[in-house]
Amino acid sequence: MNIITLTVNGQSIQKTVSDRTHLGDFLRDTVQLTGTHLGCEHGVCGACTVLLDGEPVRACITYAVACEGRSITTIEGYDSDPVMSRLRVAFQAHHALQCGYCTPGMLATARDIILRLPQADEQRVRIELAGNLCRCTGYMGIVSAILAVLQDLRDHPDAQVQALRVAMAKGMTKPVVMSEAEAAQGFTSFEAKRELGQISEASAQMPLRPAIIGGVSETQGGSQQVQQKGTKVNASFDVPFGVDAVWSFMSDLKAVASCLPGAQIESETPEQVAGKIAIKFGPMSAIFKGSATISRDAAQRVAVLKGVGQDSVSQSRATGDVRYQLEASSASSTRVAVELLYTLQGPLAQFSRSGLVQEFVRRMVADFGKNVSQRLAHPETIAPPQAKAIHPVTVMLSIIWQKIKSVFGSR
Ligand code: FES
Ligand code: FES
Numbered sequence: 001m002n003i004i005t006l007t008v009n010g011q012s013i014q015k016t017v018s019d020r021t022h023l024g025d026f027l028r029d030t031v032q033l034t035g036t037h038l039g040c041e042h043g044v045c046g047a048c049t050v051l052l053d054g055e056p057v058r059a060c061i062t063y064a065v066a067c068e069g070r071s072i073t074t075i076e077g078y079d080s081d082p083v084m085s086r087l088r089v090a091f092q093a094h095h096a097l098q099c100g101y102c103t104p105g106m107l108a109t110a111r112d113i114i115l116r117l118p119q120a121d122e123q124r125v126r127i128e129l130a131g132n133l134c135r136c137t138g139y140m141g142i143v144s145a146i147l148a149v150l151q152d153l154r155d156h157p158d159a160q161v162q163a164l165r166v167a168m169a170k171g172m173t174k175p176v177v178m179s180e181a182e183a184a185q186g187f188t189s190f191e192a193k194r195e196l197g198q199i200s201e202a203s204a205q206m207p208l209r210p211a212i213i214g215g216v217s218e219t220q221g222g223s224q225q226v227q228q229k230g231t232k233v234n235a236s237f238d239v240p241f242g243v244d245a246v247w248s249f250m251s252d253l254k255a256v257a258s259c260l261p262g263a264q265i266e267s268e269t270p271e272q273v274a275g276k277i278a279i280k281f282g283p284m285s286a287i288f289k290g291s292a293t294i295s296r297d298a299a300q301r302v303a304v305l306k307g308v309g310q311d312s313v314s315q316s317r318a319t320g321d322v323r324y325q326l327e328a329s330s331a332s333s334t335r336v337a338v339e340l341l342y343t344l345q346g347p348l349a350q351f352s353r354s355g356l357v358q359e360f361v362r363r364m365v366a367d368f369g370k371n372v373s374q375r376l377a378h379p380e381t382i383a384p385p386q387a388k389a390i391h392p393v394t395v396m397l398s399i400i401w402q403k404i405k406s407v408f409g410s411r
Contacts, residue, residue, distance in 0.1 A: 004068045008033070009077030017064045024048040024059035027074055035075035035104050039133070046132030049105035050074050054168065056112045075104035082160035083111045086152070090145035095345050098136035106132050110146050114161070115168050120150060140343050233361045236337045237369025241376045243328040246336065247301050249376055250324070253294070259371035261364065271295070277309070286311040288318055301326040317345045336372075338365050 005014045008031055015030050024041070027033045027050070039047035041060045048059040051073035078084035087110050090096070097103045106129070113120060113128045120128065125146050126139070134142065153161055239246050250256055253273050257263040262278035274291040290309025296302070305322045320342040329335045340361055 002065050004065055006067045006069060007071040009073060019063070019065060021064045022060050023050070023052075023057075023062040023064050023067060023072070026064035027059060027072070030064075033074050033076050037101055037104055039101070044131075044133070045102070046105045046109065047102050049108040049132065051108060056108050073108075075107065078107075078111075081111070082158060083114050083149075083164065086149045086161075087111060087114070087145065090148045091142070094141040094145040094148060096137060096141035096145040102132060102134040102136075106134065106142060110142070110149075113146055114149055114153070115165050118150065118153065118165065120146075122147060125150075138344055141345050144345075231342055231358075233340045233342070233358045234338070235340075235362045235365035236335055237366060237372075238329060239334045239336060239369065239373050239376065240332060241334060241373070242332055243301060243326050243334045245376060246334040246372070247298070247326050249372065250303070250326070250336075251296065255375065256372075259375055260368050261371075273305075286314060286316065290318075319343045336369065 001016050001018055003014060003016050005012065007013070008027070013031065015026070017026055017030065021030075022041075024036055024038045027036045028038070036050055036059055037047040038060055039045035041048075043058045043061040046058070049056050050059050051057070052062065052067065053071050054073075084107065087107055091103070091107070096106075109129060109132050113125060117124060117128065122143060125143050129139070129142065129146075241249075253268055254265055257265045257275065260277065262280075263275065264277070265273055265275040267274045272291060272293050276287055276289040278287045279285065288309035288311050290307055292305045292307030295304050302323065302325045306320075307322070308317070308319045310317050320340055323339045323341075325337045327335045327337065
């Protein structure tokens with residue numbers, strides 16, 4: 001056993017620990033600070049991230065004895081930290097947490113991004129967050145919250161945050177911790193200001209590290225491609241009719257809606273459409289209500305719908321750009337290529353993970369293609385198809401099968 005002295009959230013403490021106790025267990029079990037969460041306990045998930053002398057570390061792979069004389073900041077220690085107070089508001093506004101298990105580690109990493117990378121863009125934020133896994137949110141809200149804080153600080157520079165950036169550049173940053181007297185007065189002193197010296201604000205703008213990945217990055221825990229803002233899914237279907245007939249049919253939005261299971265159009269102008277779509281996925285069901293703008297290029301046989309919607313039950317929000325392009329495969333056959341770029345925020349965002357949404361969309365597009373063929377063959381059919389429940393086990397099996405095929409090659 002060892003006796004160690006260290007500072008935790010501004011308080012000096014002395015405790016006895018074994019050689020093998022990691023910092024996460026030490027903080028939770030010995031210091032009773034249970035805000036530090038433990039997930040994988042081998043340095044992968046980031047749930048246990050705390051600050052060690054101002055820098056994020058994995059508590060689960062840091063020995064407590066190695067922290068002798070050091071300063072630790074846990075999620076309980078950011079009360080008056082100027083970056084964390086902004087992140088708290090932004091995480092709430094952007095729905096950046098659900099169960100909250102990843103949140104203490106996520107916030108510690110987010111704070112580091114805000115201080116270290118003032119000019120970070122979405123791609124950079126995603127790369128920096130790659131070491132923090134979230135099972136719930138689909139990351140969109142987390143990334144949006146961090147980007148919102150970065151943008152706000154660019155638009156309205158904050159002297160306290162800037163001083164922390166300068167201190168970090170000099171290797172001496174730590175969160176602001178109020179003394180009891182200051183807390184009682186409601187006044188926050190700012191230790192880092194005394195460390196500013198002659199460094200200018202400009203010199204605190206740390207250069208970005210070179211981008212690691214070109215135009216495309218991958219979301220954490222999945223293989224979904226992220227370009228611009230959202231996740232992209234591609235699908236296609238064939239219709240046994242000429243391209244002119246299919247284009248004319250698909251220019252009639254009511255006819256299109258009648259082929260999309262669960263969709264209903266409520267109002268329509270040449271450029272705008274409002275309506276709702278019911279979705280069933282195993283035990284989950286949602287009715288997204290919203291509107292979309294439409295643009296069409298008849299010469300190229302391309303149409304683009306840009307829509308936003310919200311599920312009234314879960315309050316999940318979705319945005320989606322659907323682009324479809326028709327191409328004649330023969331005189332009597334048309335291939336319809338569909339590209340969906342979407343974002344999901346709120347409780348349903350968990351379905352963004354692991355290919356579930358892609359598989360769901362592909363099935364919807366396949367059903368839609370069958371219905372278009374049927375309607376063109378039998379125009380007198382008017383009953384719109386009901387939302388069809390898709391069993392998640394079937395979808396999971398399909399995803400597993402796709403992965404097996406991609407490993408061994410399709411035969
Ligand atoms: S619990 Fe430490 S990284 Fe997962
Ligand atoms: S694991 Fe991230 S909010 Fe639940």
